[in-house]
Amino acid sequence: MSLGASARLRGERVLLRPWRDDDLAPFAAMNADPEVMRHFVAPLTREQSDAFAQRARLQVEQAGFGLWALELPQLRFAGFVGLSAVPFVLPVPDLAPDPHEIGWRLARAAWGQGYASEAARLALRHAWDVLRRPQIVSFTARGNQASQAVMRRIGLARRAEFDHPRIAEGHPLRPHVLYAIEAPGARATVVGS
Numbered sequence: 001m002s003l004g005a006s007a008r009l010r011g012e013r014v015l016l017r018p019w020r021d022d023d024l025a026p027f028a029a030m031n032a033d034p035e036v037m038r039h040f041v042a043p044l045t046r047e048q049s050d051a052f053a054q055r056a057r058l059q060v061e062q063a064g065f066g067l068w069a070l071e072l073p074q075l076r077f078a079g080f081v082g083l084s085a086v087p088f089v090l091p092v093p094d095l096a097p098d099p100h101e102i103g104w105r106l107a108r109a110a111w112g113q114g115y116a117s118e119a120a121r122l123a124l125r126h127a128w129d130v131l132r133r134p135q136i137v138s139f140t141a142r143g144n145q146a147s148q149a150v151m152r153r154i155g156l157a158r159r160a161e162f163d164h165p166r167i168a169e170g171h172p173l174r175p176h177v178l179y180a181i182e183a184p185g186a187r188a189t190v191v192g193s
């Protein structure tokens, strides 16, 4: 795996790759799908979707990692999976500084086939082997069982509950759960100490 702007991660069935112009339309379609966006405050408009893709695209191109576009054999664009810095202070104690989050959003046609977990394992390996992160976190609305199942499948464990600081008080999506995992070396140290 190479460092740098062209970093792409290939698994048995999945490819995490930089974004392309022709990803924007299918991305907007999935971001407008109420079922895909059930655990978010609202679906995204085309403009919001394009802006999100543009941020993800720049991050991947400039840093060599980020929320990669997900390509499957039968679907040239199936959503995103990847790593990003958490843009606010997580109100949870005992986390490593500057935590990076692993996350995913797939089009419905790609659900139920193990693609999110396979791609997330690639991203997690990148976090350990290339980025040398000490810890990776992931969080979602308390009711988002599908996303929490992915977190558990790739080895994260539930650490805390917190209220999302950017969601209004009283909103049903405000209660969140936080999962985390330590880098393999750090885990070995803890076990061996």
Ligand SMILES: CC(C)(COP(=O)(O)OP(=O)(O)OC[C@H]1O[C@@H](n2cnc3c(N)ncnc32)[C@H](O)[C@@H]1OP(=O)(O)O)[C@@H](O)C(=O)NCCC(=O)NCCS
Residues within 6 Å of the ligand: 035, 036, 037, 039, 103, 104, 105, 106, 107, 110, 111, 112, 113, 114, 115, 116, 117, 118, 139, 140, 141, 144, 146, 147, 149, 150
């Ligand atoms: C979260 C999300 C990515 C999970 O998708 P998913 O399809 O459930 O997860 P995976 O791709 O890992 O697939 C796992 C399922 O595929 C099944 N599967 C079928 N074939 C498989 C195979 N060859 N290998 C592995 N699993 C397979 C598994 O048994 C599992 O099914 P189950 O949930 O009935 O037990 C998806 O629901 C989504 O995009 N939601 C909307 C966006 C969202 O909420 N994102 C997270 C916000 S924090």
